[in-house]
Structures are given as C-alpha cells and as structure tokens.
Amino acid sequence: AQSVTQPDIHITVSEGASLELRCNYSYGATPYLFWYVQSPGQGLQLLLKYFSGDTLVQGIKGFEAEFKRSQSSFNLRKPSVHWSDAAEYFCAVGAPNTNAGKSTFGDGTTLTVKP
Amino acid sequence: DTGVSQDPRHKITKRGQNVTFRCDPISEHNRLYWYRQTLGQGPEFLTYFQNEAQLEKSRLLSDRFSAERPKGSFSTLEIQRTEQGDSAMYLCASSFWTGNPNYGYTFGSGTRLTVV
Numbered sequence: 001a002q003s004v005t006q007p008d009i010h011i012t013v014s015e016g017a018s019l020e021l022r023c024n025y026s027y028g029a030t031p032y033l034f035w036y037v038q039s040p041g042q043g044l045q046l047l048l049k050y051f052s053g054d055t056l057v058q059g060i061k062g063f064e065a066e067f068k069r070s071q072s073s074f075n076l077r078k079p080s081v082h083w084s085d086a087a088e089y090f091c092a093v094g095a096p097n098t099n100a101g102k103s104t105f106g107d108g109t110t111l112t113v114k115p
Numbered sequence: 116d117t118g119v120s121q122d123p124r125h126k127i128t129k130r131g132q133n134v135t136f137r138c139d140p141i142s143e144h145n146r147l148y149w150y151r152q153t154l155g156q157g158p159e160f161l162t163y164f165q166n167e168a169q170l171e172k173s174r175l176l177s178d179r180f181s182a183e184r185p186k187g188s189f190s191t192l193e194i195q196r197t198e199q200g201d202s203a204m205y206l207c208a209s210s211f212w213t214g215n216p217n218y219g220y221t222f223g224s225g226t227r228l229t230v231v
Contacts (some may be wrong), residue, residue, distance in 0.1 A: 004157075034219050036219075036222075041224070041225075041227075042224050042225070043119070043121075043206055043208075043222035043223050043224045043225050044158070044206070044208075044220075044222040045222070046219040046220065046221075049219050090157050090158070092157070101146060101148075101163070101210060101212055102148065102160045102163060102171070103160070103220075104160070105157030105158050105159075106157050107155065107156050107157050108155075108156070108157050
C-alpha cells in the first residue's frame, strides 16, 4: 500500500529565508507525486507534480521539488519565502499502474512565516 | 469557468440528522472525487466517479454514506444518521482523465460539517 510521511508538523521561517519541506513516500515503483497548498478554510491548490523525466520539477509561486528515488523523497523548496506563503502544505502520491487516479496524502506541514 | 463549487460552505447539524452536500465540478472534467479531511490530517479518499459511474468506494465510507452523480455533472454526498465522528471538511475535486497520468485535481473550497 502506498503511504506518505511528512516528518515536520510545523515549520517556522523568516520572510526572505529559504524553505525546504520534507516528504517521504512508500510505493513499490516510481509513483506520481504532488504538492498541494491549503490556506485556512480553503480547498487545496496544486503547486507542482512529478510523473517522470527531469527529477527537478518547477511549480507555481516560485516553488520547486526534487524527486530522489534512492531516498524515496520528494522535498519541496523555495529560495525566498514571502509572508503570503504561510499555509499548510500537503504531499501526495498517486499510483500510476492503477486506473483510479486517487491520491494518498500526508498529514501536512504548517508553515509560519516570521516578519 | 469558475472552478469547482461546493455547497454549502458550512453545515451544522444535530446528531442523527441527515445531510446532503453538493459539488459542481469543472464542466469539462469527467472525473469527480470526494475526500474527507479532519483537523490535523490530510485528505482521505472516499469515492470517485467517472462520468456518472461510481467506480470506487473507500472502506472508510460506511453504509450511512452515499454519493451520486446522476448525469455525469454535479454530484451529491449524503450522510444519514450523522454522528459526531462525521464532523470534518468534505472536499470535492475534479479532473480530466483520458487514460494518461493523473494531472492532479482541482479542489473545491470544501463543506465544513459540524455535528452537535
């Protein structure tokens, strides 16, 4: 069964500092991987996705993520955080060899940005 | 297109009552998903439709839960005899599936259910 672990429940960074949010997945082959962002009381917005090819993926809002097969990781990064980035971030994995398209989500990392 | 719409945004109900939520997906999307999210957790898959066919239901979805997508457009999720444990955010998402990889969902803003 596929699973996702986001080891950091809460991260605080200063505005302008760099950010890395960790995501580890469990799956028997190369999965489809996603990062979503959720603002309070809102649905989730897709930041970026990885299916195959280049292991460094660019997304919206200046985010990028790197797929590392050897570490079963898909960490999200941003070189300079803005106050508006404060939100909850979810990593998700989808199984490519099924037809369902459903995803398994991690429990999220809450990002606080200090001025 | 205004994205995925969910109605109502908030619902407070007494234990034992029935509730129904509605989701209007992006019009050209043929797949529609329901997820449930409780505080401090990520969304959990409940069920999904391709057009009007319900193709999978999670074991999380007890017999008190039923979902429909009668014409392959909007969907409803009904919970009968609500329990306090049903309190959660119910998220709807849609996607366009052509047999190619899942390109990720477009989520609605969710319906927050509180059972008192």
